[in-house]
Amino acid sequence: MLKPILYSKYIVFIWLVSAGCLFAERAAAQNELEYVGELGFSVGGAQYFGDLNTRGALNTLKPAIGIYYRKYMNDYVGLRAHARFMQLGYSDVYNKNEFQNRRNLSFNTNLWELSLQGDFNFFRFEPGSLYERFSPYLTGGASIFHYNPYAYLNGVKYFLQPLGTEGQGTALYPDRKPYSLVSYAWLIGGGFKYNISKKVNVGLEALYRFTQTDYLDDVSTTYAGPAAFPALPSSQPTVAAQLQDRSSVKGSPIGVIGRQRGNSRDKDQFVTIELTISILFTSYNCKF
Template sequence: MKKLFTLFSLSAVLLFFNDVKAQEVGFGVGTSNYFGDLGRQGMGNSYVSDLWIEETKPSFTLFYRYSFLERFAVKSSLSLGWIGADDALISDVERGDDAWFRQYRNLHFKSHIFELSVMGEVNILPYAPGSYRDRFTPYITGGISVFHFDPKAEYNGEWVRLQPLGTEGQNTPEYPDRQKYSLIQPAIPLGLGVKYNINNNLILNFEVAHRFTFTDYLDDVSLDYVDRRVFDNNYETERADMIFALSNRSGEVDVEGVDRNVTAPGQQRGNPAGNDAFVFTTISLSYYFGNPNNNFTDPRMMRRHRLRW
């Protein structure tokens, strides 16, 4: 992961010092959304069909873009967003359906997402930064990113970090195959966007990019419920009480334990069949360093845009 971070950093530096006339720097604001085991009605998934509008959080991004040709650019971004979900918000459930099980599970979480990404952009229309004629284009974008997250849940009025606790028995002798997940993960961003030159130097951008991750633990939920005795055997009483309370919260909605078999040890807690995901939706303004008549290093392209302007 450190090598990947170093590669991103070097790519950013090389791009910045390559040809300042072909570059932009920008700032954006927008929203972030999570897709995973905690979500809307039915089974959770990693796609837009599981979008939970009520759990939309803010996001911010800094970026610079280097335009190679009228159809291609590379952008490096540093983004900060927040995600979260809460089973208790699920409503209109029927006993026994997927949404009922999720509501009864009663888990919740929140986390920041701090991401560094490098993404290519393929312009659908001829486009040149700062140009008057070729001032607008939709584009397709994709690349690679690395991000940091840290899921937390509320316990006795305080927000507690979940990864160190091992709520699914991680790092215990009873579950030797379950190791604590890393809080630094890679992702594959894919998305769509539009660019519009407001004038010779200012560019308005709008982008929606879905992040396909390689972890099922953005929400600290993936596998099955663990027996209370596992925590008692490995931790002091106070800590064992906390871990169990955060791993199985169904007792908060079913005090009498009428349906406690639903969350008994070995019962499904999450869905390990698919990884979690998140999406950034961003509107941004960038500043173009260059002459609109001298957009690219290719002499033929420079002549073309001189004539058009």
């Protein structure tokens, strides 16, 4: 009678040990760590390209800062929302082309942007891993942004869109309407990212915008001419008349009616080059 009892005890003991191991294994599986996303910050420079910077020169980089959240879909694909503030600007004083230098136009603008981007890693990227913590990546998407170009005259700042420097809103040019200060852009870019710890990623990214406006710089078509800007009662030229043609500073004015001021066939563009740092978010995921 002793052996059956011993056998039953052994069976119960083995069952309890097995159940405990199975429970521990399932608990570990249910508590498997998974990276779900990251909250990050970006800082760098922004460069404008357009009617004033036709050479694609990177000689007037201005500040750009941002904040973003990237959702991990898997180890290769992520979706990102990125909000940025940046400054853009350029001046004809940088141009060696004789006409552009004589034109003597300039602008600056603050720009607020919200973008939606898809990121694709070339390599498997797994934060916390010893071997899969670095990857180059491609990114693309679209953004909406607000801008408001301005220039200085005798040390005073003037926003250019209300002035209609190309005759917008005047009786002489009924077909030229004031341009919108909100536009959108298509984005394409790439970068590198590196996981320095289980909680932190760093990276470097260049992102190019093909905007759908030609007025980041307030320059697009032809000169409206002095007749579009009647003089003040004091016979002095208006601010709009002076800012639509700045060539008189360097000699005889060139802003006659119909003369090319900008190139309306091409939209303005800009690029950001940014360093990024982000904090990772994790969750516990069950594989069973």
